[in-house]
Amino acid sequence: MKKLEDTVFAIVGLGLIGGSYAKALRNRGAGRVIGMNRNHIVSLMAKNEGYITDIADDQPELLGEADIIICAQYPGAFVPFVRDHVKYFRKDAVLTDAMGIKGDIPERIDALLGPEMDFVSAHPMAGREGRGYGQSSSRIFEGANFIIIKRPQNRRENVEWIRDIALEIGCGRVVELTAKEHDSIIAYTSDLPHIMAVSLINSESMNEQTKFFVAGSFRDATRVADINADLWTDLFLLNRGPVLAELDRLETQLQKWKKALVTEDRETLHRMMDTAKSRRRDMFYGKH
Amino acid sequence: MKKLEDTVFAIVGLGLIGGSYAKALRNRGAGRVIGMNRNHIVSLMAKNEGYITDIADDQPELLGEADIIICAQYPGAFVPFVRDHVKYFRKDAVLTDAMGIKGDIPERIDALLGPEMDFVSAHPMAGREGRGYGQSSSRIFEGANFIIIKRPQNRRENVEWIRDIALEIGCGRVVELTAKEHDSIIAYTSDLPHIMAVSLINSESMNEQTKFFVAGSFRDATRVADINADLWTDLFLLNRGPVLAELDRLETQLQKWKKALVTEDRETLHRMMDTAKSRRRDMFYGKH
Numbered sequence: 001m002k003k004l005e006d007t008v009f010a011i012v013g014l015g016l017i018g019g020s021y022a023k024a025l026r027n028r029g030a031g032r033v034i035g036m037n038r039n040h041i042v043s044l045m046a047k048n049e050g051y052i053t054d055i056a057d058d059q060p061e062l063l064g065e066a067d068i069i070i071c072a073q074y075p076g077a078f079v080p081f082v083r084d085h086v087k088y089f090r091k092d093a094v095l096t097d098a099m100g101i102k103g104d105i106p107e108r109i110d111a112l113l114g115p116e117m118d119f120v121s122a123h124p125m126a127g128r129e130g131r132g133y134g135q136s137s138s139r140i141f142e143g144a145n146f147i148i149i150k151r152p153q154n155r156r157e158n159v160e161w162i163r164d165i166a167l168e169i170g171c172g173r174v175v176e177l178t179a180k181e182h183d184s185i186i187a188y189t190s191d192l193p194h195i196m197a198v199s200l201i202n203s204e205s206m207n208e209q210t211k212f213f214v215a216g217s218f219r220d221a222t223r224v225a226d227i228n229a230d231l232w233t234d235l236f237l238l239n240r241g242p243v244l245a246e247l248d249r250l251e252t253q254l255q256k257w258k259k260a261l262v263t264e265d266r267e268t269l270h271r272m273m274d275t276a277k278s279r280r281r282d283m284f285y286g287k288h
Numbered sequence: 289m290k291k292l293e294d295t296v297f298a299i300v301g302l303g304l305i306g307g308s309y310a311k312a313l314r315n316r317g318a319g320r321v322i323g324m325n326r327n328h329i330v331s332l333m334a335k336n337e338g339y340i341t342d343i344a345d346d347q348p349e350l351l352g353e354a355d356i357i358i359c360a361q362y363p364g365a366f367v368p369f370v371r372d373h374v375k376y377f378r379k380d381a382v383l384t385d386a387m388g389i390k391g392d393i394p395e396r397i398d399a400l401l402g403p404e405m406d407f408v409s410a411h412p413m414a415g416r417e418g419r420g421y422g423q424s425s426s427r428i429f430e431g432a433n434f435i436i437i438k439r440p441q442n443r444r445e446n447v448e449w450i451r452d453i454a455l456e457i458g459c460g461r462v463v464e465l466t467a468k469e470h471d472s473i474i475a476y477t478s479d480l481p482h483i484m485a486v487s488l489i490n491s492e493s494m495n496e497q498t499k500f501f502v503a504g505s506f507r508d509a510t511r512v513a514d515i516n517a518d519l520w521t522d523l524f525l526l527n528r529g530p531v532l533a534e535l536d537r538l539e540t541q542l543q544k545w546k547k548a549l550v551t552e553d554r555e556t557l558h559r560m561m562d563t564a565k566s567r568r569r570d571m572f573y574g575k576h
Binding site: 125127128129144145147173185186188190192193194195196197198201202204205206209210211212213214215216217218219220221222224225227229230233236237240243244246247249250252253254257258261262264266270272274275277279280281283284 | 565
């Protein structure tokens with residue numbers, strides 16, 4: 001396992017997540033970060049800013065110098081990219097990704113890789129509103145949860161390597177779980193809040209005047225409604241089973257509210273809020 | 289219209305909002321702020337910190353020295369307080385409040401006041417998670433929207449006075465509208481986001497492990513789930529008609545999501561998200 005300074009990274013896709021990886025790695029002392037991006041202007045900008053050291057856009061063979069290849073494209077672009085570029089990879093390259101949906105993608109990637117290559121699938125639970133390199137920031141990783149997909153076919157030393165890098169760039173916690181567990185948990189903790197934000201701001205109650213009457217609750221509840229539709233259409237469709245299950249559970253809660261309001265059931269309203277308050281505090285500040 | 293330094297304020301209820309008023313007014317140079325609170329310890333603390341100059345808890349006659357009385361109690365306590373204490377008020381006192389629900393409360397207060405007194409009902413759209421004096425902060429007003437209820441019975445100079453004070457403590461914008469308009473807009477911009485936050489964290493998907501898998505979207509979406517159940521039970525019940533209408537509109541949006549996911553309707557998903565993104569950006573950054 002090489003030290004960060006000596007590890008050669010390649011980052012494919014210099015968007016919000018890929019760009020943030022480049023910035024975080026270089027800020028922490030990575031000596032060499034090869035960047036590759038669909039839009040060449042972005043690569044030039046990242047190189048100009050010093051966050052990547054080499055551009056592979058027109059020189060895919062540069063990928064062959066990377067110890068670790070971080071794939072940060074959209075879900076739909078990942079498998080085709082590996083299929084078309086695996087011929088350039090080092091024979092013992094370690095691949096990782098940052099996708100918010102796993103499904104059977106890890107196994108589809110495995111099938112494309114050479115025998116000594118290893119795909120350690122990961123999901124840094126980091127992000128922010130907006131999209132693209134311009135929104136990227138090394139700080140999105142600070143204290144973030146970092147998920148590694150538990151797969152028997154991975155070599156332990158490679159899993160440890162990815163884990164150490166996650167901690168090095170500032171992540172607070174690394175958790176391992178299966179692809180299936182990942183997708184079902186993410187449907188609740190990430191997909192559902194995004195749907196709720198979009199639904200709130202898309203309500204027919206929204207109008208030109210609304211902005212004069214918002215306070216922090218509405219602002220926070222709609223922050224991620226500033227969403228990257230290209231990326232998230234992929235994510236939602238690939239995870240639609242678990243997402244539909246989460247929508248049903250949300251519905252159950254909203255029905256309880258309706259019933260309590262219609263029947264003026266003060267006790268139930270109070271109890272639902274007390275439960276929520278305790279859960280929120282336990283979650284972010286620990287039991288007390 | 290007196291200057292801030294020369295105006296004598298009374299603040300009744302030194303909780304999150306009342307405490308924040310005391311801090312903001314004193315920080316901006318108010319010379320005299322009389323505080324009154326159910327729990328005497330809080331009054332002592334506020335006086336010790338210099339955010340109130342006098343305590344009226346055992347000396348309600350002190351209220352008679354106030355030019356402006358800011359009532360920042362819970363909705364259920366407001367009318368009884370005025371009924372019991374109007375005898376102490378200056379004969380030309382200006383009353384204001386901070387309640388998130390209006391209904392017919394302004395008229396009920398009018399009926400209790402002397403002929404030269406004036407009730408300018410207001411709602412600073414400011415707050416934060418948690419409750420109580422300990423959570424109060426002068427900063428909650430910074431850039432906030434401040435609503436004044438438009439009522440023909442108010443004297444214009446008193447409305448201007450309250451308006452100037454709102455701007456003085458940092459509010460960004462003062463808007464006037466009727467009680468009915470207020471309640472229906474607030475059901476959307478404030479009540480609904482609070483219900484959504486509570487519902488998200490109360491979902492049966494929530495468990496001890498959830499905290500390992502949250503990113504910013506879940507954190508923001510549940511911030512106000514740390515809710516003051518005593519206060520909000522009053523608010524929700526007093527505004528239940530408009531709140532139920534908002535729940536129906538939210539439901540309409542969630543049904544669109546379900547349908548699009550079930551039918552794998554990529555275009556509709558993309559369009560819903562694009563609409564949300566534009567709305568969010570227009571709302572917080574203006575048309576672009």
